[in-house]
Amino acid sequence: MLSLNWNGKQRRDPQPVSLTLDSIIHPGGIDYPQENPLNRLYLGDNFALMASLLDEYEGKVDLIYADPPFFTNRKFTARIGRGEDSRKPAEWQLAEGYGDSWLDLDEYIQFLYERLLLMHRLLAPTGTLYLHLDWHADAYARLLLDEIFGPDRLLNEIIWTYHGPSPIRSAFNRKHDLILSYTKSDTYTFNADAVRVPYDQTTVKTFASSLKAGFGKVPNLERGKVPEDWWYFPVVARLHNERTGYPTQKPEALLARIILASSNPGDLVADFFCGSGTTPLVAARHGRRFLATDTAFRAIQTAKTRLVREKSQPFGIFLGDETRKKETGLPSDFTLSGQEISLGPKAAPVYWELDPDWDGSTFRSYAQALQPLRHGDIPRSLTLPPRSGKVCIRSVTADGAQSEFALE
Known part of the structure; x- marks a missing residue:
């Protein structure tokens, strides 16, 4: 069998990290x-995190989607911000997404391997x-x-094709990825x-006119067909309702096809490069459990x-040996009146939540407020349950700063 070799090829022994349960949402x-x-997000380097998950999950994940x-x-x-879906770049606010830079191909292949x-x-x-890759490295990945x-064990080589503008004028426009x-x-x-x-309408009309069109085979036109190994789904464009602003976000329809085809309700689905969180979102929507990791706080917050x-x-x-520093919030940012907590005039989060019975360790989020996707303002108040203890509040601003403080 052919094998791929590169400078520095090795099977490193992964070093597990301790996992801290930061919050339950x-x-x-x-x-x-x-x-x-049963469902979990992990913040940290996925190499160390996967090593840490082996004790509990080795041989137990039913489906993995990897989008490195x-x-x-x-x-x-x-x-980020409300202007990100506009057609006016001057209105965009930009923030750190993720890096895809390497010393050379050898370093990248070892990372993937x-x-x-x-x-x-x-x-x-x-x-x-x-x-899931594209023309830059898919040939090497096949050998890995x-x-x-x-x-x-190759089941399919799937082409995801899409359309969109391209500056290329010296070759055919590159408008597909490989899965x-x-x-x-x-x-x-x-x-x-x-x-x-559904079958194409041309096929339906052909069989309606002649049952001999299929060389003696008549398809069940009402049932439809199993898709070919080339799929067309539009990319998540600026004005799509599912758009988050996170870079290279994958469409929900693409993940739905993969998850529905290759897992069953109750199965465990994992994505160790979860980015905007499409995989855990679609997995949960269809009754699957999920594990998802990413190195970026913005990715985990988006998911x-x-x-x-x-x-x-x-x-x-969960946090993997990387406790994110939480800034101390100002008491004037929130007010408590009876069972209602309200944002103060200086507070401008895009997300905030409360734990009505904080134990000083794991944050148990009981109520959450989110900025609407396109129009309207974030809810300015949240209601506590009838029986509450020490109340803790967390908030996140558009630039990714997270603050936490307890109301005495």
Whole structure:
């Protein structure tokens, strides 16, 4: 079998990190309080985090979707604020997104290789991996996956095609990504009926005029067909309702097809480069459990906000040896009157939440307020439950600053 070699190729022993349960989020107060959420977000380096998850999850993840950096050697910025979806760049506010810069191809391939090895260990014997890349490195990734999974474990080479403007004038416009799908064994989940699509109207008309059109085979036109291995889904453009402003956000429809096809309700779905949080959002929407990690606080906060907006089941947020510093809020930012907490005139968060019975350690979010996607203002008050103890408030501003303080 062919294998890929590069300078520095090695199978490093991953060093686990200690995981701290930072918070448990109960969107809209659902199932409050719950001590052991099945759904989890992790902030930290995914190589160390995956190593830490082996004790609990090795061989137990049913589906992994991986959308790593593409070896573009670019730095991607996030667009924040209400103007980010406009067509006027002067109105955009930019913030740090994520980096995709490397010393050379060897460094990138080693980065990808050692993480794919851990994903293979976490994957269940009947599990499936979908690796999403583009023309920069997909050829190398195919050889890596052949080495780790075996070349006979390739399930599909999927083309995701889309449209949009392009400055290229010296070649054909590059308007597709590649998704490599590998199974861990020859027994795996594939729910064909869950992802069927209607036949093209030309096909319907052809069979309506002549049953011999299919060389003796008549398809079930009402049931539809299993999609081909090339998929068209629009990218998440500026004016789409699901847009978050996080760079390279993937469309929900793309993840829905993958999750519905290759997992069942109650299965565990993981995304170790979760970015804007599309995978955990769609997994929760369809009754799957999720694990998702990212190195950036903005990514985890974006995923958290989307899950709260969706009113998903409770989920935990864990820190991997990286306690994020929380600034001390000013007492004038919030006021307490009876069972109602209100924003002060100086407060301008895009997200805030409260723990009505704070223990000084894990933040248990009972109520949340979010800035609406397109129009309107963030709710200025939240209501405490009838029986409350020490109240703690967390807030996040558009630039990503998080503050926390307790009301005595």
